Amino acid sequence: MYRYIVKRLLLAVPTLAGAAALVFLLLRAIPGDVCVIRLGAGGTHVDPASVAACHHQLGLDQPMIVQFLAYLWHTFTFDFGISMWSGNRVIEEIALRLPISMEVAVMATVIAVLLAVPLGTISALKEGTMLDHVVRVLAIAGIATPSFWLGIMSMILVLNVSSAWTGRPWLPPIDYVSPFQDPIRNLSMVLLPAITVGYRYSAVTMRITRSAMLEVLREDYIRTARAKGLLEQIVVNRHALKNALLPVVTLIGIEFAFLIGGLVITEQVFNLNGIGRLLVQAVQNQDNVLVQALVMLVVVIFIVTNLVIDVLYAWLDPRIRYS
Amino acid sequence: MYLRKELWAAGLALAASLAVAPANAEEPKHGGTLTYLIPADAPPSFDAHRETTYATIHTAAPYYSVLIRVPPDNPASTTEFVCDLCTEMPTPTDGGKTYTFKIRQGVKWHDGSTLTAQDVATSWQYIVKPPKGVTSARQSYYEMVDSVAAPDDSTVVFKLKYATTAFLPALADPYTWIYKKDILEKDPHWYEKNIMGSGPFKLVKYEVGQSITGERNKDYYHKGKPYLDGIIGIFADKQSVRVDALRADRASIEFRGLPPSARDQLVKELGNKVWVQDSDWNCGNILTPNHQKKPFDDARVRKALALAIDQWHGAPALAKIANVRTVGGIVFPGSPLAATKEELEKIPGFWPDIEKSRAEAKKLLKEAGAEGLKFELLNRNVDQPYKFVGTWVIGEWKKIGLNVEQKVVPTGPWFSNMRAGTFDVAMEANCQSVVNPVLDTGKYLPHKVYPENYGYYDDQKSIDLYEAMQKETDPKKQREAMRAYENHTLAEEMHEIVLPYWYRIILGRSEVKGFKISPSHYLNQDLSSIWLDK
Secondary structure, three states: OHHHHHHHHHHHHHHHHHHHHHHHHHHHHOOOHHHHHHHHHOOOOOHHHHHHHHHHHHHHOHHHHHHHHHHHHHHHHOOOOOOOOOOHHHHHHHHHHHHHHHHHHHHHHHHHHHHHHHEEEEHHOOOOHHHHHHHHHHHHHHHOOOOHHHHHHHHHHHHHHHHHHHOOOOOOOOOOOOOOOHHHHHHHHHHHHHHHHHHHHHHHHHHHHHHHHHHHOOHHHHHHHOOOOOOOHHHHHHHHHHHHHHHHHHHHHHHHHHHHHHOHHHHHHHHOOHHHHHHHHHHHHOOOOHHHHHHHHHHHHHHHHHHHHHHHHHHHOOOOOOO | OOOHHHHHHHHHHHHHHHHHHHHOOOOOOOOOEEEEOOOOOOOOOOOOOOOOOOOHHHHHHHOOOOOOEOOOOOOOOOOEEEEOOOOOOOOOOOOOOEEEEEEEEEEEEOOOOOOOOHHHHHHHHHHHOOOOOOOOOOOOHHOOEEEEEEEEEEEEEEEEEOOOOOOOHHHHHOOOOOOOOHHHHOOOOOOOOOOOOOOOOEEEEEEEOEEEEEOOOOOOOOOOOOOEEEEEEOOOHHHHHHHHHHHOOOOOOOOOOOOHHHHHHHHHHHHHEEEEEEEEEEEEEEEEEEEEEEOOOOOOHHHHHHOOHHHHHHHHOOOOOEEEOOOOOOOOOOOOOOHHHHOOOOOOOOOOOOOHHHHHHHHHHHHOOOOEEEEEEEEOHHHHHHHHHHHHHHHHOOOOOOOEEEEOOOOHHHHHHHHOOOEEEEEEEEEEOOOOOHHHHHHHHHHHOOHHHHHOOOHHHHHHHHHHHHOOOOOHHHHHHHHHHHHHHHHHOOOOEEEEEEEEEEEEEEEEOOOOOOOOOOOOOOOOOEEOOH
């Protein structure tokens, strides 16, 4: 197993290098200039001398190959360089936002798993019943509803309901406070986005859980277990669910990785200062150094998540061995 | 039904707007913390000398002083300037070429040290002639300045190369924060990441992309001010977040401007819990035909583009959905140098009879062989008001048989297309802070003297007319010179098409008092006059 993990980690190096080269080249293909945006976005006069000085300061007057080598060096030394927009170290910019995105992602994942696995399992066990239909409608509605729309609607709902009940419209805080500083305020800010994201996430997972369970429940070994007179609870929990969880775990892992950098609109809707919002700002500002670092962060998260999923496979299904 | 709703909302807005008037006459109360929204991401830096975004102003202006400014109690004035750090506005000597400012004594920096004229002079030297490696975004505004010096600790002297009416408004620019000499000389980039001024508030904490918190500066030199104990600015770049936050009282005000739809919604929902103030905005969209591309090198085609647009009827209609309202020429409508309605109506594109105007446009297109012309309008991916105005203009052009496609791109490609000249007609904006017509109209000069003119035309007459106007100090003659420059730019050559000026709408919770709207979201942002009626 350890050899397998080491091998996978080594294989990640060319993947990262490929991703690094690709993102560098793609960003250079986009027209635009961080200095011009910075100095002229307000519609005011942009002094060409100031633009030239800005290019020099950011190293944009260097040949492309020099910029690329500097970028590679920064990436592989985990330095990531300096943001072209704010002048802060990229690692600091990310460190400030990552906990917020992680918090929402973890909460959304917990909500999704708590909803999806039991409901998906019940739906499979009660196939064709009213309960199954209700769960399926719930799941399809979740898949069909974009989470940002749900976010906006949930904000409006909270505003209107609080206004109707108390006469004063209420909204969760829009300025982030760490859970260690004020857990209640933190929770009231993060809960709504976590629920809206978690619902969509659970809907997809619910569908996969249901279909995987249905497939497993039709397997011979399940029939054998039942024929042996095992309790239904043991058949479902020990024999069916554990095996059905293989594709579910894959999905949960991929969705979690996606959530770290992918909550672009949800973070904007709820004014969360997370990685997704940072990525949008960096793209808008053409802060290529920051975009590169964020993309590489997402790539690393995907690589690590996939590795964790593969390791989990072996635990869930003893037939899988990586020796 | 819809019209009735709109009228009702507009009526409420007007009532709320009027309701603020007596409130301003009340005795200000001390205390409380103002939570306000900054409609932007975190600013790129805190250094106002190098930045041009309002995000820097709205974030850090309350922590700094300036030499002179627009009057905080009358920020809508386009001609009046008052001292902030100086003791009285000087009368220029040496034929209008020397301005001597006396600096207040006993002003304290937030670190407790004393501010002197040396700090003021050094800050201005860095703005006017920055040392190598230092960026001063508005350096070109101060081309008339020959030298800045502090002969002693209480005097600052500006010597100009030539007398010009553009100097005082330029001096009142809200980005000209006074920095501490010792810090600037030790590290000219220090102010990019740090805040240390002498303004009405002292920095407490800054959380990147989230909020900035300040507390009352007890040593502030304008006695009795600021009224607030503290301020919290929350960054919220999404309009829906800001509207919801105002509605739920998570924040009390935002200072850039809301669109009419948001104003109507909030006024309808909150009634007398909010007030509204509005004003013409010293920003406007302009259409720039690319003179390097055929057939836009032909003045007849450019004129036809202008003649097709019904500004007088279009502006009020557009004002219901977009942040635009007043029709104007190249000068901000509130300025004494601006064209009157009668003067404007003589310029093609502003004729009152739109049928006659469009008939002339069709005739000109026919003469130029450009009937049914197809082209692209390059526009910026910003809703208010760029895309609204762009869509309206295309509709107007269709009425003379033009077939125009709107190419909406993010800010980066928008700039790069204009800079590379790879566009047919571009929707631009000319957005300024202090109303300074002499400098503001530099935008209409040819590219070779004003690199941010993207029309790519050469026109020596335009340069000559501008220079004559710039150096004229007699108000009447300067106004005539401005008309000559405007007529040449618009009526004769139609280098650019000036569209209705933007309209600024500020909505605040009713407890916020002391705010007075100005024609720019860059002005009057030190928040020292604001108080809370709680």
